[in-house]
Amino acid sequence: LVGWFLTDKVIEPRLKNTAVNGDPSTLPTLDELQPHERRGLKFAMAAMLLCALGLVLTAYGEHSAWRATDGALTSASAPLMRSIVAIIFVFFLVPGIVYGYAAGTANNHRAIIQGMSKSMSGMGYYIVMAFFCAQFIYAFGQSNLGALMAIKGALALKELALPMGVTLVGIVFLTAFVNLLVGSASAKWALIGAIMVPMLMELGVSPDLTQAAYRVGDSSTNIITPLMPYFPLIVVFCQKYVKESGIGTLVALMLPFSISFLLLWSGFLLAYWALGLPLGIGSSLSFPALS
Template sequence: MSSSNTDAQTQKVKPIDKFLNGIEYVGNKLPDPAMIFLFSMLLIWVLSAIFSNYTFSAIDPRTGEAIVVNNLLTGDSLAAFLANMVKTFTGFAPLGVVLVAMLGVGVAEHSGYINTGLKLMLKRTPKALLTPCVILIAIVSHTATDAGYVLVIPLAGVIFYAMGRHPLVGIAAAFAGVSGGFSANFIPSGIDPLLQSFTQSAAQIIDPTIEVNPLNNWYFTSASSLFIVLLGWYITDKIIEPRLNKVALDGDTDDLPSFDQITDTERKGFYIASAVMLAGLALLAYAAWGESSPLRSKEGSLTDFKAPLMQSIVPIIFLVFWIPGAVYGFVVGTFKSSKDMIDAMTKAMHGMAYYVVMAFFCALFIAAFSQSNLGALLAIEGAEVLKAMQLPSAVTVVGIIFLTGFVNLFVGSSSAKWALLGPIFVPMLMQLGISPDLTQAAYRIGDSSSNIITPLMPYFPLVVVYCQKYVKNTGIGTLIALMIPYSIAFMIGWTLFLLAYWGLGIQLGLQASYTYG
């Protein structure tokens, strides 16, 4: 009797698993992601026609005038839609990033260079520390803009598979670090001065003389790196992996790297190819070193988004993988001629066909959402409601985090969102005695935490494709169910971390403060 009760309890589904299974079931009943983007675009058209008939009092901070919803169902708008369709698709930024990077990665992968590199790395990485290492690398990848999405996330799946762990666990951990932990990084990147520029212009609405340091959140984002790694590690190993261990692999894993012994030829080829890559990076560093370097912005910065170096990150990623991959292939013998190298690049594009289709509809939807001004209206009206509530300082900061997280489900771009919300949040909180530095830190938490649960995020469909390589029936619901524990934990845990950080009075960054006035 007792044994039977024990077995029944063992077979009981944990409440969290029941909740996540429900989300997965409902989510996977949704249409294909490409169709979701198409239907969403049509819905935006209809809503734009409805709301264009209303007058709103909310002021658009970008123009200084009352916000207006643009009707996308007029004859002129539909004609412009057709005329610009090709340009909208080919100008979709994530598409070029993914395809160009994957061309280089394809050469490195199919030559065997990545395979050998992973085998060498696995020999030196304790299995118990694999999860935090992957999350940390994912966080650091922010420095190279979108490199994490096209490199770290798929490689994490391969590494976990090679270690005998479920590959979707690695993909989830890396996705959490790359996207959910977007604002956690101890290495300054181009996003810091970009957000600072919006923060400073917003603060000068109240105080024309105020200046904000580009690294005003650096200490906080550095401390957040450790916090996100630890929190993500716990969620991955204690919540995500036990659930995924019940999911069988049915994808095509035959073309995954084999992780048997490394031959002397492979080892030699890897070291030669890596030496060539390091020599190229050293040459790049030398070219960027001088103050008059053409890789710097007009102001002399290397990390400014306008700097040619920052704008060349994707081509650099292509070369960093293509050159050593080619060298390795010819040294080891996997490449006999240039045709073999071209074949490797072609194979890499085969796996991207489905993403290209989704990117087509995604590009059209995002363009329609932006042109309609509905996203801007949602952000501005939400901020106005928060302002009218006149909550205590700490509660207001928490409200900003959660409101930003909600708006982020519809307006993905960090800079575009801050361009809308910054001129409202920053002056509003300055009048409450809260500094622009603290307001920006709060914004960054909300901006990161919900990235990983919105299918409207441009790279979300790509991560679905990565998962389908191992589990064919992976859908939107599967990925959302995987990432919700991270999103909830990051939103709540990171908010509490900021409040504790604030309570202890630890400096947020360079020349930063918590109070104004």
């Protein structure tokens, strides 16, 4: 409801007078599906289901090549998990090719290559931007400023010895701020969690609740930090519609969402903690966990 209200009452009125000046040929349309397109979609769906069936059948047996040495399918060492990118690629590629042949939009391999090339033609700006963003992120990471801010902030929060509800909100806002400086979620958790988890365990707070507070702060400011890996890609999609779009444009548009969700989710977290509601299956709010 908050997302709808912000979109309908804040963001859309702000963009009301913004001219869409992107290339019309690259913008999506809402035309009715033609018979050949419906036929292509049916065959593409059948192809995707066959791919899924093939994956299930080859992974079902206990001696499947997709499994790890201990027989697990979802462990980090399992070939299935290590091949997830290639599997996703195949699940997009096969239905796409089948659709092209069934719908008559791609009658040979040259048309397929041409379609792939056209899809990637708009990524030039992203590749250039990603190069310079990568240099900045690397240099910033080498400076250890983000790590310094995370550790100093966590230690300061610990020394304040605030009431529990205030401490939880402090973790949320500390994480939201550090998120602007450190792009990797695992790196932030390694820095903040190493201090906050033992500290709050001493106060009777479970690691589950500590990580929930961390997740609220981490997710709220992802869309306004240029250090997020997908930020340049989102800017590129904006430029398909409005050529003048840039980093500042995206941050300004997303800031109302970021602030509102940060406050809303913090309130949700405090309500769960105050009412003693479980955060999830097998989770706890206190340490040691109450049976």
